[in-house]
Amino acid sequence: MQTLYRRLLSILPRIGVKVVDLGPGTALVFRRGERTVAPVGRGADLVARGKARYTVTDAGTDTWVVARAAAGRSVTSVPLGPTGARLLLDGAVPADGEREFQLAASHYLCAQHVAALLELNGVNCVFDVGANTGQYGKGLRRFGYTGRIVSFEPVSDTFAKLRRSAENDPDWHVYNFALGREEAVQSIHVDWKSMNSLLPPSEYGKERYRRFAKGRTEEIEVRRLDDVMQKALEGIEDPRPYLKMDTQGFDMEVFAGAGERISEFVGLQSEVAALRLYEGSPAMGEAVAAYEAAGFGVTGMYPVTRDPATGRVVEFDCVMVRAPEPGGPAAT
Template identity: 40%
Template sequence: MERNPQLTCHLRGCRGSPRGFRRAEPMRSEGKTLRWHIHDLAVRWGWEIRRWPHPATYEAALAAVLRARDVNCVIDVGANRGQFGLLIRRLGYRGRIVSVEPGSEALAVLRALSAADGDWIAVHMALGADPGKATLGVASSDDLSSLRPLAPLAKSYFPEAAQSVRTEDVTVSTLDSRFDEFVSGLAAPRVFLKIDTQGYDLEVLKGARGVLPTVQVVQVEVSFFPLYEDVPPWYAAISWCEAHGFGLYGLFPVLRDPGGQLVEADAILVRVAAQDVRRGSRVETGGGSGVQAHESNIRPSPC
């Protein structure tokens, strides 16, 4: 499920520009700064003003790891309408983006976005463990479309958005077989592999075994209460990545149920030495910066 970019702004819950308030010289008023008065007024109205992206947020972690790993190619599998590509551009990433999307309507929007960008490629296909054909179930909200059937839980959470409207026959390839095409022209590819395929992430990883040494960062979506049928347990993709040389950088909530339980989260993993992860020692992320192997100790630098 793609994140809503409207929620990533200074004023929590606002729909304004993510640029928000700029740092300014403090103006004094009876011993207190103007900034303090504005903040106090906002709190009284139930708002919070903060620098974007806040150091503890998903956006800040994403920006930090893109910089630290010197990523020059982002492969976005399950790109939908390009939300992730727009986000990383807004965070300052200027390298190549390869967006892979099987849905025809979402692809049309994605292609329009990528056409206006000098280094953004939209590819019409699905990726999985093996090449072949598959059926894409298209939901009324196409960011819920999947190669797996929707589970009853999804329909209870999203009674309108999760309605199945049609199916599409799609071509399935593997990242191993398409990787050279995706990174063509890059002398030394340093890849961020982002996967958001609504229950199919582990299959995509299995089809990428041969190219993983070039991948510096992996992002997968994990479901604690599966919204699709026949999906592996939430820890399966994380365990698979750890077995292939990655360590957990952080877990970032995407969806909670009305009672507050975590339903889905994005997991970011970075390539690390296995012994460092197991000891919980400081793990180098490149560029002279590091993060702790445990999520609670992650302190990415703000943009």
Template identity: 35%
Template sequence: MRYGMNFSRQPTLVQFLKSRKIDTVLDVGANTGQFARSLRLSGYAGRIVSFEPTSRVFGLLQSQASSDAGWSVRKEAVGDEAGSLEINIARASELSSLAPFSGRADMFGRATEVIGTESVTVVRLDDVLPELPGENFFLKLDIQGYEKRALEGARKTLKTLAGVQLELPIVHLYDGGWTFGEAINYMDESGFHISQISPTNYIIGDEASATEFDVVFRRSE
């Protein structure tokens, strides 16, 4: 007897994209393009638009995308108001953020050390989306404690998306961020339910315990 469950395989993000006929992925917080490259290696052949605000890392991202005609890059941060802000540049570039580090960030050692700041351009997704080609969009947000602010600038965009991936914390590395539960409630109120959850970073010295999860949300039926 079948109950609509299959325990023999684990669903993947690319399966999700294919099942929703996603033709454009918005890769917000691209860093050097790790997420986009993983999509390509997993078989996603659609359009990717990557956002990365800091100059040095953007140069590396631009180089990665240069040979892929379906992958465009934008030197912008994403938030709730268009303008410019100072970003804290961490020694580990993927931890750089518009939000300040919390006291808990020390658990990552020198990786969270702020080695500089940079004034970056900030855009709202609601302003950007009309400029972009595509019909079925998926949004990935990995912007280190600034996800809620980005979604506040994407109220209209959320209504058009087939799915969203957020990096959500259990341990808060940044001040002013939301809790895991607050994020789930926000997405539920925006019309999305959880589809997939995967642990990402782990507590140093306790690798059996995750600090963050990548959570994929599907639009509610």
């Protein structure tokens, strides 16, 4: 026998009121348009305007992601260990996009790791050497770093973009020169996008990147890090600097230019090469050994690029902090 409730629902459409039955004792009534119902979890429904189809993906306890479904599209929810966090993957990404995804994830994890280290070690000035257009500085701000940033970018066109990135940030200082082992005027290879370098490409580099076959050179000023530190740290009562280097094969030259003042840095980050893209750049083992000899210990290694043919890592972001003295207290 039909209940009064059910009979009422059957009558409503006759007087121009539309009905969507949502289950025992629950219904949606409306006058105009169409509605789509998508089940969400147990005993819950999503009601949306129109006739579009939606996908619902479990994203943890009592949490779902609802997306308008495109043809063949699906979303996969992957738990990240016991952290409670989940990664949502668009199922439409082709299998050959896995490597690109891995590198993007590595970049994110590296930035998050660095932000945590800066806070843990009380860093109040980051030397951003090889700043390009300011991507690194912007990333620091997104992850909550509020201290001083001092960026160095020698290429004139790129520096103009860096200056615009920093113009509304009063504690982000920018300089239009390179850092190296000694003061000089040198030629830098430009028009290689973010890979401009003071070094020529290696044979492997020429095979890996077509851009190295083109480009031009530009005369730039090179200065020593220990000569610019006093001005860069001016006004900071108790400086605790961190050195980030991304100079396309020139990081060891920047490091050498710090001289004895490298002991003032509480940590560093360097792009080290497992496969050398630039002629004359140090091998990864050589670079890491030099940093360790200066008192730094590795806290993370994050792939930056991979060889598409072999899957081998070309470069890593190597993150380090000053190691404690033997028998001394742990680094903070």
